[in-house]
Amino acid sequence: MDLQSFNADLLPFLQHSPSPFHAVANMARQLEEAGFQRLDEADAWQTAPGQGYYVTRNDSSLVAFRLGQGSLPETGLRLVGAHTDSPCLKVKPQPELVNKGYFQLGVEVYGGALLNPWFDRDLSLAGRISYRDRAGKIRGTLIDFPNPIAVIPSLAIHLDQEVNQNRSINAQLHLPPLLWSGTDDDARPDFRSLLLETLHRQQPDLQVDTVLDFELCLYDTQPPALVGLEQDFIASARLDNLLSCHTGLQALLQAGGEQTALLVCSDHEEVGSASHCGADGPFLKSVLERLCASPQDLTRALHRSLLVSADNAHALHPNYADKHDENHGPRMNGGPVIKINANQRYASNSETSAVFRHLAQQLDVPVQSFVVRSDQACGSTIGPITASGLGVRTLDVGVPQLAMHSIRELAGARDAFYLFQILQAFYSRGDIGV
Numbered sequence: 001m002d003l004q005s006f007n008a009d010l011l012p013f014l015q016h017s018p019s020p021f022h023a024v025a026n027m028a029r030q031l032e033e034a035g036f037q038r039l040d041e042a043d044a045w046q047t048a049p050g051q052g053y054y055v056t057r058n059d060s061s062l063v064a065f066r067l068g069q070g071s072l073p074e075t076g077l078r079l080v081g082a083h084t085d086s087p088c089l090k091v092k093p094q095p096e097l098v099n100k101g102y103f104q105l106g107v108e109v110y111g112g113a114l115l116n117p118w119f120d121r122d123l124s125l126a127g128r129i130s131y132r133d134r135a136g137k138i139r140g141t142l143i144d145f146p147n148p149i150a151v152i153p154s155l156a157i158h159l160d161q162e163v164n165q166n167r168s169i170n171a172q173l174h175l176p177p178l179l180w181s182g183t184d185d186d187a188r189p190d191f192r193s194l195l196l197e198t199l200h201r202q203q204p205d206l207q208v209d210t211v212l213d214f215e216l217c218l219y220d221t222q223p224p225a226l227v228g229l230e231q232d233f234i235a236s237a238r239l240d241n242l243l244s245c246h247t248g249l250q251a252l253l254q255a256g257g258e259q260t261a262l263l264v265c266s267d268h269e270e271v272g273s274a275s276h277c278g279a280d281g282p283f284l285k286s287v288l289e290r291l292c293a294s295p296q297d298l299t300r301a302l303h304r305s306l307l308v309s310a311d312n313a314h315a316l317h318p319n320y321a322d323k324h325d326e327n328h329g330p331r332m333n334g335g336p337v338i339k340i341n342a343n344q345r346y347a348s349n350s351e352t353s354a355v356f357r358h359l360a361q362q363l364d365v366p367v368q369s370f371v372v373r374s375d376q377a378c379g380s381t382i383g384p385i386t387a388s389g390l391g392v393r394t395l396d397v398g399v400p401q402l403a404m405h406s407i408r409e410l411a412g413a414r415d416a417f418y419l420f421q422i423l424q425a426f427y428s429r430g431d432i433g434v
Contacts, residue, residue: 003417011224013246014236018126018219020060020084020267060267061277063287068260073297076304079262082244083269087111087405088217103180111270115169117407122148127216134207148221150177239409244310247420255427279382307394309383313337313370315400328371330400332412335366336419339396347383347394359425365418
């Protein structure tokens with residue numbers, strides 16, 4: 001796989017994964033096309049060396065693995081972790097709002113979203129719906145409105161002349177999107193009826209009787225693109241962190257089968273990971289316990305394992321260069337970034353960083369470092385959560401990007417491929433220096 005073909009696969013994945021549910025469904029499809037077998041947590045598992053398997057939880061988190069030829073307590077595992085969720089606006093359970101003749105939806109901010117960029121965008125809705133079918137069974141399905149159906153218009157500068165100096169957004173009052181213009185006398189539209197009509201039109205074979213509940217998010221319909229005079233950049237929604245999910249998946253699919261290689265993509269990282277399908281939950285550990293015959297075998301396997309936590313990093317912004325430590329401002333297209341924090345907000349240490357640098361040097365791939373300014377707070381990732389929960393050595397890395405947590409983010413067009421090359425080697429090589 002070369003750079004062009006890698007990006008040619010990445011951009012459609014980003015476009016067709018407007019929610020964590022869609023991202024997992026798309027990854028599962030690629031795994032099955034590659035011969036991976038789907039497992040169910042409710043079943044007894046029968047696994048064999050050399051074979052690939054995957055399992056999902058909540059339809060929004062996924063663990064995929066290919067078993068190597070050796071015994072796990074003797075060989076350990078090569079693990080890569082990422083997350084499927086991104087900051088967004090989620091629809092409230094009773095969202096219907098009729099205000100001055102406009103039909104709007106009540107929304108809730110999910111994660112640490114940059115709110116200003118959500119205004120004046122062509123928005124749509126996607127996510128999961130739980131419904132009762134005509135046989136009385138509760139089932140679930142995915143939904144995606146293919147066309148722009150909503151917009152959050154800005155207030156004209158004439159009515160807020162200080163907007164460019166001091167703009168304050170009230171999430172309750174200013175974020176409900178407009179979906180329809182009626183009259184003050186029109187009856188309040190029923191959102192579940194709208195969902196039911198859409199399901200009947202899009203998926204008539206489902207035999208949907210009643211929409212019981214939903215988990216839906218707004219998303220920008222503008223497709224991902226290569227931008228810049230020489231197409232140096234990728235502009236897209238959800239680069240944080242679907243870019244890492246896709247990169248880890250392609251590395252797993254392209255890896256050799258000698259080593260036991262595992263990819264975990266967890267939901268709810270943007271809100272702390274504390275859920276049954278988040279990195280602070282038991283999903284990954286329960287999978288590993290099934291692969292090892294005893295607690296002692298699991299402990300021995302983890303001692304010989306290494307986790308690469310892949311989550312995008314802050315690139316140096318040329319207009320805000322003073323926001324970075326002078327020696328640790330990574331540049332887009334300068335290679336993946338090792339993320340370091342003395343207070344363990346990132347899980348990298350000298351040993352795990354050395355492994356990554358060793359692989360990169362063998363591949364002639366550039367590597368950068370990020371450390372937050374000493375007078376600023378540092379974010380975190382699934383790395384410290386997984387490291388403390390499992391006791392596995394961990395490294396935090398990521399592709400450098402700008403506009404993190406915006407509705408449209410920016411990354412270098414070469415960096416994800418650089419990371420893919422290192423992760424593929426990490427999954428495949430028998431000797432990685434430890």
